[in-house]
Amino acid sequence: MFRNVFWKTLYDQRRGLAGWSAAILILVGLESALWPSMREMTDLQEIYSKLPEELGKLFDLQSMTTGPGFLNAELFTLLLPALFLVYGIGHGAKSVAGEEEDGTLDLLLVMPITGARIVVQKALALFTCLFTLGLALFVATTSMSLVFDVGISAGQAASGSLAMTLLGAEYGALALAVGAIFGRRSTAIGVASAAATAAYVLYAAGLMVDAVEPWRPLSPFDQALTGGPLGAGLPAAYLWLVGGAAALVLIAMPALDGRDIAAHN
Amino acid sequence: MDAAIRTEGLSKNYRSHRALRELNLEVPRGVVFGYLGPNGAGKTTTIRILAGLISPTSGTATVLGNDVVDRCEDVQRHLGYLPGEFVGYPDLTGAQYLRYLAHLRGGVDWSEVERLAKRFELDLGKRFKTLSHGNKQKLGIVQAFMHRPELLILDEPTSGLDPIMQREFLALLRETRADGRTVFLSSHILSDVEAVADTVAILRSGELVITQSVDALREQALRRLELTFSGPPPVDQLKRAAGVQEINWDGSGTVQVEVAGSTAELLRIAAPHQIINVISHDADLEAIFLDYYTARS
Numbered sequence: 001m002f003r004n005v006f007w008k009t010l011y012d013q014r015r016g017l018a019g020w021s022a023a024i025l026i027l028v029g030l031e032s033a034l035w036p037s038m039r040e041m042t043d044l045q046e047i048y049s050k051l052p053e054e055l056g057k058l059f060d061l062q063s064m065t066t067g068p069g070f071l072n073a074e075l076f077t078l079l080l081p082a083l084f085l086v087y088g089i090g091h092g093a094k095s096v097a098g099e100e101e102d103g104t105l106d107l108l109l110v111m112p113i114t115g116a117r118i119v120v121q122k123a124l125a126l127f128t129c130l131f132t133l134g135l136a137l138f139v140a141t142t143s144m145s146l147v148f149d150v151g152i153s154a155g156q157a158a159s160g161s162l163a164m165t166l167l168g169a170e171y172g173a174l175a176l177a178v179g180a181i182f183g184r185r186s187t188a189i190g191v192a193s194a195a196a197t198a199a200y201v202l203y204a205a206g207l208m209v210d211a212v213e214p215w216r217p218l219s220p221f222d223q224a225l226t227g228g229p230l231g232a233g234l235p236a237a238y239l240w241l242v243g244g245a246a247a248l249v250l251i252a253m254p255a256l257d258g259r260d261i262a263a264h265n
Numbered sequence: 266m267d268a269a270i271r272t273e274g275l276s277k278n279y280r281s282h283r284a285l286r287e288l289n290l291e292v293p294r295g296v297v298f299g300y301l302g303p304n305g306a307g308k309t310t311t312i313r314i315l316a317g318l319i320s321p322t323s324g325t326a327t328v329l330g331n332d333v334v335d336r337c338e339d340v341q342r343h344l345g346y347l348p349g350e351f352v353g354y355p356d357l358t359g360a361q362y363l364r365y366l367a368h369l370r371g372g373v374d375w376s377e378v379e380r381l382a383k384r385f386e387l388d389l390g391k392r393f394k395t396l397s398h399g400n401k402q403k404l405g406i407v408q409a410f411m412h413r414p415e416l417l418i419l420d421e422p423t424s425g426l427d428p429i430m431q432r433e434f435l436a437l438l439r440e441t442r443a444d445g446r447t448v449f450l451s452s453h454i455l456s457d458v459e460a461v462a463d464t465v466a467i468l469r470s471g472e473l474v475i476t477q478s479v480d481a482l483r484e485q486a487l488r489r490l491e492l493t494f495s496g497p498p499p500v501d502q503l504k505r506a507a508g509v510q511e512i513n514w515d516g517s518g519t520v521q522v523e524v525a526g527s528t529a530e531l532l533r534i535a536a537p538h539q540i541i542n543v544i545s546h547d548a549d550l551e552a553i554f555l556d557y558y559t560a561r562s
């Protein structure tokens with residue numbers, strides 16, 4: 001487990017990952033358990049039609065009469081993205097800036113390996129952890145769907161889980177990059193959270209305000225959530241998320257070798 | 266062969282604050298070199314430049330013949346480094362931490378790790394966060410020495426060590442020197458390095474005040490002697506002896522003499538006068554050191 005920075009980081013995350021996976025399982029389980037009673041409510045359609053139209057668009061309420069539609073509205077368009085962002089940004093900010101503030105980065109950088117290599121391995125570990133959480137989400141969604149007869153196929157669950165992973169990866173990579181460049185965890189968390197909030201506002205405004213609509217695809221939230229995310233298939237928009245995360249890692253790579261590392265005190 | 270460390274016009278500014286000014290330093294190989302100065306003098310700044318953690322504002326530094334900026338990895342391969350504030354990972358045991366660093370170095374002879382841990386009575390099975398300050402510092406020392414590096418750069422290494430471990434540490438430094446390897450260590454307390462250093466450099470406000478061998482420094486030091494005679498002391502003759510700075514005589518059989526450098530002539534003059542006791546106090550290097558710290562610049 002201590003072979004390199006990548007494995008060491010995974011080792012550090014082992015308990016956190018187990019906890020987050022358990023939380024996801026419980027959350028998806030509770031929500032899925034609600035589905036059978038929701039389905040029984042015959043006048044559901046009527047209730048939704050009374051809600052403001054904008055709210056309906058934001059949470060895709062029209063399709064809430066199906067199992068995938070229900071979970072999309074209840075979990076995959078806000079709560080789960082938020083969870084993956086919190087994990088991704090927290091982990092990303094800790095990756096480099098956290099080690100610098102703790103004072104442990106000094107000795108890593110004094111080893112005969114480049115700062116760029118440390119950044120890349122930290123980023124790969126971040127992505128692996130998010131992928132693990134995505135996998136936990138996939139397992140939770142498919143198994144709970146079987147238990148409570150929600151009717152979500154493996155393919156639908158896969159696209160939803162992938163979307164969450166990619167969204168977390170993009171903002172996790174942003175936090176990692178900002179942390180690598182500025183060396184402060186708080187800056188990394190602040191910038192990444194602000195960027196995610198702005199992107200969500202753009203996404204939501206695009207859904208509700210016609211003038212903003214053309215800009216909506218620029219938002220990573222739109223890229224991740226459009227057409228699903230449960231059951232979105234494999235939209236090309238996911239490539240923007242992959243590309244964005246990769247670009248942020250590229251930007252972060254030279255950061256450590258190019259600036260002064262703060263002394264611990 | 267190249268010097269272990271050579272800096273030319275090395276300067277570092279933190280914004281407008283000039284932490285290091287035109288430092289020209291040369292540390293030959295195979296010595297223990299003490300880098301002294303009060304807090305804030307710029308010792309840590311120098312060391313972090315040499316270790317490749319920060320870059321100089323101007324000037325150059327080479328370590329073992331490699332430029333610290335351009336050939337950072339070549340420098341680091343042969344470097345053992347102990348930061349001023351050593352911290353490990355709270356949840357990792359000493360053994361896990363050292364294995365990690367050993368892997369990052371591309372392999373380390375593990376028997377050396379065990380030998381060092383045993384020597385410093387360090388339990389490698391304990392988590393870092395449970396270690397006392399002194400034991401943390403020992404772990405820092407082990408990681409700096411475990412790959413038997415060509416050059417050791419140690420920032421205030423003796424902080425937190427108890428006297429017995431401090432002695433063990435000084436012995437380790439001497440053995441390292443006997444191997445032909447080089448040790449560069451900083452301190453703000455002269456007595457910490459006096460016992461082991463061949464040469465010391467004194468830094469003040471980012472400027473090098475003096476570089477001198479410890480022996481030469483001792484030569485300059487004032488030594489206090491108490492001479493007791495069976496009869497009246499030959500005060501006038503003693504006053505004329507080489508190096509005598511001051512004599513205090515209270516009319517008894519004992520005189521107190523302050524001598525700079527050698528005491529040979531003083532003792533030769535005193536000898537025929539029925540001298541019955543000589544008490545010599547240690548050369549007061551600390552006084553010289555403080556002198557350099559404060560007055561001169």
Ligand SMILES: Nc1ncnc2c1ncn2[C@@H]1O[C@H](COP(=O)(O)OP(=O)(O)O)[C@@H](O)[C@H]1O
Nearest residue numbers: 279282284302303304305306307308309310311
């Ligand atoms: N990152 C920094 N930013 C601003 N000033 C600094 C920084 N690091 C050190 N200094 C200042 O530079 C001077 C030298 O500091 P340092 O090299 O740590 O001294 P020493 O190790 O000899 O105690 C001090 O005045 C210190 O306050």
Ligand SMILES: [Mg+2]
Nearest residue numbers: 308309349420
């Ligand atoms: Mg210091």
